Amino acid sequence: MTEIPKSSGARPAESKNAVQHYFENHQKVAKSTFLQLIHQPLTTAFTCFVIGIALVLPALLSVLLANIENINKHWDGSPQITLLLKKGVPKLDAGVLAESIAKKQSVSSSQFVDNEQALSDFKSRFEFTDAIEFLDENPLPHAIIVRLSPNLTVISDIKQLRDSLLTLPEVDSAILDAAWVQRLQSITHLVERAVWVIAVMLSLTVVLVLGNTIRLAIENRKEEIIVVKLVGGTDAFVRRPFLYMGLFLGLGSSIIAWCLIHWVIYLLNEPIEAFALSYQFEFSLSGLGFLSTLFLLIFGLSLGWISAWLAVRRHLDEIEPN
């Protein structure tokens, strides 16, 4: 007759095989949970669709955001700063200065505009050339047009660059053409903020919906849970099938969300292309790339697992044999 071992030593004695059996059990539970979900195709599909749709909105907005940032990068109108030089700076020095500015890291190119060229440009564009003829000398200063690197999109960084250029002794004033950069940036910020708010709220919805689904599953298997606890099932063992259920539902939902997103992009692309073309602008929405797809899957899986874990903690521990 074997003695009842002290509880600390009561774990499976064959520790060599314990890890293998642990994974065997995981595999078995995963498989049976998966089959269970497949056996109720309508219920499972319904749940996945509800959650999938909840995932679509934030995902779609972040696709939009990525596309806006894309515009930001590839638009030919990268921001520029016009430096007006002090009177009396020799043309030769100004040319050298323009070259040295072009070498700065945040500058993509710079162009020296001498005052005579500027005056003739001015004359050719505007009608009141006669008035200029009355002036004794060329009123325009030499100028350097500095095109900024496309990586420089944050307005404060651009302003910082402008200020540093202003400290150069030859520079009299600097004109920053920043209005559109600011506008685009505030739109991007707005969408970014909206994505976060919507993502947080919808994630909460997903957790509640999934949590409720899993609560029902727990309720349906109450008798089984009690029996398992009575014959020595640990909490981890009891929780396992429900955690897998959450993972599978999360995964199914992300897959459905992925399909929906691409369907929506397909629907939106034609009108958007037409709209962009009306601004002589070639543009089409790009879908989810590899990393975004991976992120969506991991996000769905995590939400599923978290909801299951919360539901299980809340309801499973309440079920005690009595």
Add this chain to the structure above:
Amino acid sequence: MIRFEHVKKRYPDGFEALQDVSFHLNRGEMAFLTGHSGAGKSTLLKLIMLMERASSGKVAVGGQNLSNIPRRQIPYFRRHVGVVFQNHRLLFDRTVFDNVALPLEISGMSQRDIGRRVRAALDKVGLLSKEKLTPIQLSGGEQQRVGIARAVVNKPPLLLADEPTGNLDPELSAEIMKLFMQFNQVGVSILIASHDLALIHPLHYRVIELNQGSVISGAGND
């Protein structure tokens, strides 16, 4: 194997199910626990398998003081106590084999060993040919034998049974008792709660009688 010392159990609603219960069950012994319904039989069994905790006094099983077992360790403790329930508590959505295999799955045994042990247990209760059926396809007596197979498949040193023949006719009840006696003969300590005196008296095992939460006879010499 089981030792109760001045055990009291008062439920949160104030009901005192057990008052000052002391008795012991020797290693390898089989005994019956009788008494009217409400005498405390079920509470006593629940204390042994840690479904409830004693309000005061000491419960020891296999030399281990149960009040020293933290909640997290209860599952490991329960793997060493086989329990047969009156309503068998079988799972109707799976086969007889899977029902009996459950305690082994839980303790993390390999599939090959599980098959061997489950068939051995089903053979002992005479249901080897019915492993692929579901419990619903079995008679009441057969269902109870599946419950017994599940309780012994782990080879626990201690077996508890709560009214195992409660729903069975005398002939089937006698068969179930014969099974318990066979397990006792190979050294399993057994405590059976039953109010069926006509069934248990002819068997000449010790009878521990409970009345209103106290042991009135058969506590054992100590």
